[in-house]
Amino acid sequence: MTSFVAIDHFTTETLTAIPPEEKPTYNSLKIIHQELNANAMTIPSGIGGGHYRHLTLVLTAAQYNALPNTEAWANPAHPGQAPVHGAAPTAAQIAETNRLFAANEKQFLIFRGTETALKKQLLEAVSNTFTNTLKHKMYGYAQVTAHEILAHLDAEYGTVDADDIKDNEKRMNATWNPSQPIEDLYNQVKDAQKFGGDHDDISEKKSSQRHHRELNPKWSFHCCPLRSQQNRPWPTSKRNSRLQTRKDAESSL
Structure with a gap:
């Protein structure tokens, strides 16, 4: 399939950034949460019941499961390099296997593209100073999800005083x-x-x-x-x- 660019569909292209010299606060993080939530819900997904689209990407599992009308969410997996057909498949079976492969690949690429775009927006809105403890010395933030970064920011700087x-x-x-x-x-x-x-x-x-x-x-x-x-x-x-x-x-x- 052609490459999917999630940010082209987002309602907010650039998040409300926190000035680099300022620590994140409850109120500044709240705005970022709201903007990311809206962006995540612009990208369709049938997983989890489909009501909240990709909102799960910026919520913890507990937060997502607490929402009404949700079903268990399972991150889509890549279907592999090519469709796998059974022994002596019929033309109809080949067509159906190809269709399912294409649908699963599309779903995975949309999921990964959305996750990458949301995380990129978040890291651009908050100075590396406040997320650096999550950064790997070799892989940067590649192994960290958007909601893990948000959870860290909320725990460290989002406390109401x-x-x-x-x-x-x-x-x-x-x-x-x-x-x-x-x-x-x-x-x-x-x-x-x-x-x-x-x-x-x-x-x-x-x-x-x-x-x-x-x-x-x-x-x-x-x-x-x-x-x-x-x-x-x-x-x-x-x-x-x-x-x-x-x-x-x-x-x-």
Whole structure:
């Protein structure tokens, strides 16, 4: 068959690279994961049920098996140099053997071409500094798969820390411009909730408060009067009344 160039079919030709001088982080790796996932799912495959195409190439076995509507995945093997026919085959048997050989060869070459392209994209997006421990002194990354590289990066640099959680809340509370579609605000909060669901739960109440603060600037005053008024002086008449009540109480002692 003619050579298969997987990258010609990818939705993202070049991944969002991490600057070489910066360590990978949870957020920068998340973007790379999303782009690789989308690319892997552009290349058809009937293995594993066919629903997720070649997504298995950038997931661990556990992650892939946890997806709904999947079947056991087995990497396709090369069928050999040429079709092998039985003794005294008929013309129909020869044709069928040739057809199966061609189909298996095509499936293998697509699989290998996709794996190679995904790994190449990943290695171009992340500095060798952070993947070098996986590199063989003679064969480079030839014996390492894309999902093994991703697993290494996630384990070493993808841990969420307190700063990531604070940054997530900042993104949720970032100013929303009323000239933007209201969906932008909803998505801003939902994205923060998705992150929080895995690492630091953001309740529905908290997200609702975020919506109200933007949609009703007076909300914080009405819903949180003590917080809103803690730096506001009491009206003069009310303050005088409170002082008089206190004096009366002291004089009665």
